Amino acid sequence: MSTFSIGDTEFLRDGRPHQIISGAIHYFRVHPDQWQDRIRKARLMGLNTVETYVAWNAHEPRRGEWDATGWNDLGRFLDLVREEGMDAIVRPGPYICAEWHNGGLPTWLAADENTLRTSDPAYLADVADYLRRVYEIVAPRQIQHGGPVVLVQIENEYGAYGSDREYLEELVRITKDSGISVPLTTVDQPVDRMLADGSLAGLHRTGSFGSRIPERLATLREHQATGPLMCSEFWDGWFDWWGGVHHTTEVATVAEDLDALLAAGASVNIYMFHGGTNFGLTNGANHKGRYLPLVTSYDYDAPLDEAGNPTEKYYALRDVIAKHAPVPDELPEPAVPAPSFTVPLRNIGTWTDAGTAAPASAEHPATFDALEHLSALVRYDVELPELSAPATLTVEDARDLAWVRVDGQSIGILARTRHDHTITVPPGKILSILVEDQGRVNYGPRLGEEKGLIGTPLLNGDPLRGWRSTPLDVAATAAVITARDTEASAESEAGAAPSAWIGEFELPDASDLFLDTAGWGKGYAFMNGFFLGRYWRNGPQRTLYIPAPAARRETNRLVVLELEHLLKPRAQFLPGLELGDREE
Structure with a gap:
């Protein structure tokens, strides 16, 4: 039986000093058929651990309708981590932020924002039900039971939101009563007030930051006097919003900062190792004086890009890790261009009266x-x-x-x-x-x-x-539009908004595809019924990523629900990602 604990200065794995070198992969942002590939590439970069949030609203979008299958099969994801010989960190929130809609909280929770993330009894009753379901999956997969889980996080950057100690104490009680016995952590930005308000005695404080490493670690040490230092969100990139730019970070700078962390003996979780995609309607939004909705891509300028391909940053961080820990000799396969072709689209007419519920x-x-x-x-x-x-x-x-x-x-x-x-x-x-x-x-x-x-x-x-x-219901509408596709014109011009469009094509082999939306206005796209997400000419994102499991060797059907004006009645597929102009 393996063990994992916190020593005076280091993490201890089976009683021996251990430095966590982890990367974040959100299972709910990656097609389940591609989980194993992404986890394997994490190991090949030299990571020994994979971290994931748990998105409550993905598992229980409606009260009482719990789902832990398919895309939500957290247990299978953790099992794949174990099969790859890696450890796992689980961060179940209940709030996760993550640029995910509503920060992972279901919309059916009490609408009064003052009750969220507090010791409000009604809110805590729902949270308790949620956490117990998550821990039914996580508890038997802890390291002492032969599983991969070595750390579980309580809440998420709570010091930036509140200071309700009774709330945190109740989360800890539920967690321990549910059989979680691995070390419990919290994470906050390295600000005195946040580190003080966001944790409790007995929880191991970690930090979230992406620069000024010595200073951040020093601040963290002031609040975590013993045990290992850990940056559990080492920001190696950033997210994008509609109407903005595609954010990137300098590879050399990220590599230097990671080197500084590891050289200081700190453990790290790279956020993100692989960002994935906000498929469907799962993107979040920021509002710091102005509402800014986030794009469909969650590429994050991570070591693995949105399509799971290694980037320059992947190899640079791999070289840094090799200075501090063993790295496998094997390298991941390099990216290959996706098929490039054009498909005409048929105008199916208006769609905003199709598939609607009763008013x-x-x-x-x-x-x-x-x-x-x-x-x-x-x-x-x-x-x-x-x-x-x-x-x-x-x-x-x-x-x-x-x-x-x-x-x-x-x-x-x-x-x-x-x-x-x-x-x-x-x-x-x-x-x-x-x-x-x-x-x-x-x-x-x-x-x-x-x-x-x-x-x-x-x-x-x-x-x-x-x-x-x-x-x-956008997804239901797409299904209705597909079913009524009988009298569409073979050659259609752009029509009045809103308009529905369908295109069909065959592939010699299933492959990742990159759908160019530059000639379209604003709307939603589906491939063989799979909801790819939102597109918008407002940019910066230009391509929608289509994972290979969503495509077929035989006939493929693309459905486009356009809200404004489709300037070009065709679907063009590009050889790779086009995420927009980069930040200067």
């Missing part, structure tokens, strides 16, 4: 949360009073992007990123507002905020009442 009628617009709606769109319709001249429509908040129409004619857009709240409305009969949830905020006090039309819109200062709120 909810009320005096006020219903939020996504009130509708218990987990997809991206809700359409709001209301009868307009008789107008003799254009009027001013004022909304309290449109979260997050709203296309406004009167009698089917577009009159403009309300964008949260621009702080839009008013628009001029011409005389007409029916006002329709299609609202997109562009991603739930994943960090800070806006966790759990509602989506949709917030409050009651005003027309020339008077409340508009009598709304119909219709949820639109």
Whole structure:
């Protein structure tokens, strides 16, 4: 039986000093058929450990509907880590941030943000149920039971959010009562207040940082007087948001900082080793004075790129690790270009009335949360009073992007990123507002905020009442569109928005593909029913990554749900990733 513990100055594995050299892979951002490949490449870079968050809202999107199969099979992921001869670190939150929608918290939790991440009894009851389910998977896979798990983290950067010690104490109690006996850790940025507020006596404090190594370690040591120093989030890259740039970091600088960490005897978890993809509608958003939704790619400028290919950074960090620990002689296979080809798209017509649920009628617009709606769109319709001249429509908040129409004619857009709240409305009969949830905020006090039309819109200062709120399930709509694809034109021109498009093609062999969206507007794409995610001409991201398991040797079907204007009615596939202009 192996053991793992914390000594006076070092981690102890089977009683011997041990330096953790870990990398982050989020199983929920990688196709399950590719888990083994990514874990193997982690070992070949010289890592001895793989770390993952657990995303509560991936496992339980609706209360009581727990799923730990397929994409959510955490047990299988940990078993693959063990089979590769590596250790594992599990960070179940319940809050994870991770640039993942709502920071991993399910939307069905109490909407009042003040109850989240506190000792509120109702919140803790739900958290206890969640953690016990996770620990049913993790506990038998601890190192003393022959499994890979050597550390479990309590909460996540809690010192940046709150200071409720009773909350942390309850998380520790649930964790220990569930059979977790490996060392428990916390992580916070190396700021005195955060390190003090985010942990408890008996928990091992670690840091999250990507530079100024000696200074950060010194601050961490002030708060963790004994035991090993560990940077459990060594930021080797960064994330991107729509309308921004593709963030990258200097390879040489990252390598130097990693060298400094390892030379100091510190343990490390590289965040990220492989970022993967925010498939479907799983991207988060930031809001630090301005709402910024994050892109579909979570490439993160990591050692393995979004498609799992080794980068220059991979080999540079491998060379650094080789100075401090054994590294396998074997190297991963180099990347090969993906097939490049073009496929015409057929226009299937409009799609925002396909696959919709029954509308909810009320005096006020219903939020996504009130509708218990987990997809991206809700359409709001209301009868307009008789107008003799254009009027001013004022909304309290449109979260997050709203296309406004009167009698089917577009009159403009309300964008949260621009702080839009008013628009001029011409005389007409029916006002329709299609609202997109562009991603739930994943960090800070806006966790759990509602989506949709917030409050009651005003027309020339008077409340508009009598709304119909219709949820639109994007994935269900794609399935309906596919089923009704019978009378589509073989040669279609770009049509009025919103429009649905289908293209078909064959492949000689299943392969990763890179779908170019530069000629499209804004919308969603599906390959053989697999939800690739969002695209937007706003950039920086240009390609959607299609993992090889989602493609077929036989006929493949691409479905595109365009919200604005498809400028080029074709799908072009590129040889590799195009993630946008880099930060200068």
